[in-house]
Amino acid sequence: MQFDKAVSLNTMQTILVVDDQKNFRKAVCDLLIQAGFVTIEASNGIEAISLYKAHQPDLVLLDIIMPEMDGRETCRIIRQMSQEVPVIFLSGLSEADDIERGLDLDPMDYIPKDFEPKVLVAKVRRWTRSPTPKQINVEGDLEISYGPLRIDQKSRRYIYLDEKRVELSPKEFEIMVKLVKEPDKAWSHDELRSQHSGEDVVRRHVLSIRNKFEDAGCEAPIETLRKHYQLRLVD
Structure with a gap:
């Protein structure tokens, strides 16, 4: 050793x-x-x-x-x-x-x-860093926090990474909530798509999420693993 x-x-x-x-x-x-x-x-x-x-x-x-x-x-x-x-x-x-x-x-x-x-x-x-996501109540608004990532569930639009705000569409927001609630899981296209959308729609949503985080000056917290997506936070 x-x-x-x-x-x-x-x-x-x-x-x-x-x-x-x-x-x-x-x-x-x-x-x-x-x-x-x-x-x-x-x-x-x-x-x-x-x-x-x-x-x-x-x-x-x-x-x-x-x-x-x-x-x-x-x-x-x-x-x-x-x-x-x-x-x-x-x-x-x-x-x-x-x-x-x-x-x-x-x-x-x-x-x-x-x-x-x-x-x-x-x-x-x-x-080697797997904090458990916690639901907390901040000034009456329900949030999910995971390390430096905070999701404002009441707005169904805003996510904060290192206190930088990122505004997402409702579908993009839904994808991020799934990823944060189970951060150790690799999600397939089928698990992330809505009932009437296909793989291409999921790919476009993920690309849009990444672009919006980068526009806000943050590294996008999504990693692609062989047609699956997983939460990824960089120190």
């Missing part, structure tokens, strides 16, 4: 990094340590399962192609032990079918190995 002594272990989260390439694994660990995480290293799936049982990490970064036990089987076993721990596939696979077979095992996310360092850190931070 590696850690930065300047940071209290009580406030740090543990990431299990699983990859058979030692140099790549070390580079990922060094990046995460600099970002304030504790890291545990495993070179294959068998070692990863043993370390997972011993340390119960907060997140698993998992390569797919490895000797002895590959990432798919490792993910399957981890899912038998926990449905909650975030698992992110970190792989050099480029074939769509191979990626899809991996995603069928219910990891939380997928990152290609040619990632930008800030993207990896942002995704790890996102998946």
